[in-house]
């Protein structure tokens with residue numbers, strides 16, 4: 001008797017026998033796997049046998065992406081999370097206990113400040129913030145009771161560069177670990193583990209994936225800092241979707257090319273802005289006039305990142321004119337897309353601060369942050385020029 005559709009359709013398929021390897025990675029869109037018998041199930045769940053059971057604990061697409069990140073950072077360990085924030089939360093939850101003390105730069109990404117602030121305070125973890133524009137205030141805040149030190153390789157939005165080697169030495173001298181958020185640099189510019197950091201986070205949402213179509217993060221690190229990471233990752237439910245991992249692996253195929261082109265464009269934009277009468281200050285570590293130029297050259301080689309920030313002389317009004325005049329640059333408060341985009345920190349990432357607090361960080365109503373894309377240099381300069389023209393014609 002032929003099987004009725006009721007019994008054919010819902011049945012699991014067998015994978016075709018593969019005599020060859022696909023050149024591009026398949027998408028394993030499975031939440032759960034079928035075990036041969038109880039012995040295999042027990043061995044898989046105890047990690048005595050390699051394989052997959054339940055995709056919150058691990059799946060092939062996350063593992064392929066994590067493997068790529070391990071190679072990029074020469075990291076013994078790496079694990080993919082559902083967002084950059086999940087990766088930061090994982091680093092905190094896996095290394096800290098109530099009563100611990102954390103030293104954090106005061107220039108962290110806004111959400112990271114919330115995490116290494118009120119959120120960890122709720123768990124009885126004390127966070128001390130120090131001026132992150134220079135190594136000394138952070139180093140002075142690190143004492144023998146410090147468990148974790150948190151900085152960004154290149155900070156948002158004014159692109160202050162952290163001296164990873166000096167901070168790692170100071171942290172280790174007090175028995176603390178150094179966690180570096182490397183999102184703005186990417187492993188093309190910097191591998192913080194090589195410079196002494198213990199843990200590295202990247203928001204893969206940004207330039208790593210580069211196509212603004214997934215939200216993902218990665219935590220990479222040394223084995224000594226890894227003990228609790230896998231258990232915290234699965235217990236707190238930080239797993240990433242197979243499809244997002246598949247897309248990010250595809251996006252990362254062009255990472256080195258994209259970063260190279262965008263860094264060249266960014267340097268050209270920074271030089272162009274520096275010579276313009278509408279512009280008060282330009283922040284870019286690639287400019288010889290930047291106080292971070294020597295450190296950036298030492299840490300990153302001959303590339304200085306894909307983000308350029310600048311302040312317009314005409315303040316918030318000039319920024320508004322720039323944003324509406326720069327028709328070809330989307331106002332999109334993220335970064336790392338293929339396309340050049342811009343953000344206005346005072347009204348987006350730093351909107352919860354008072355204008356005095358913004359000024360204390362060096363941010364004004366006239367501050368614009370450009371995430372420079374991979375278009376031709378001529379296109380990017382012309383698109384910026386349109387904004388400057390509009391900003392210059394007000395008042």
Ligand SMILES: *Cc1c(COP(=O)(O)O)cnc(C)c1O
Pocket residue numbers: 083084085086109111112152156181183184203204205206215216217
């Ligand atoms: C975007 C970003 C994050 C957070 O990453 P999500 O993927 O958005 O959760 C963390 N740090 C920096 C520097 C970022 O730019």
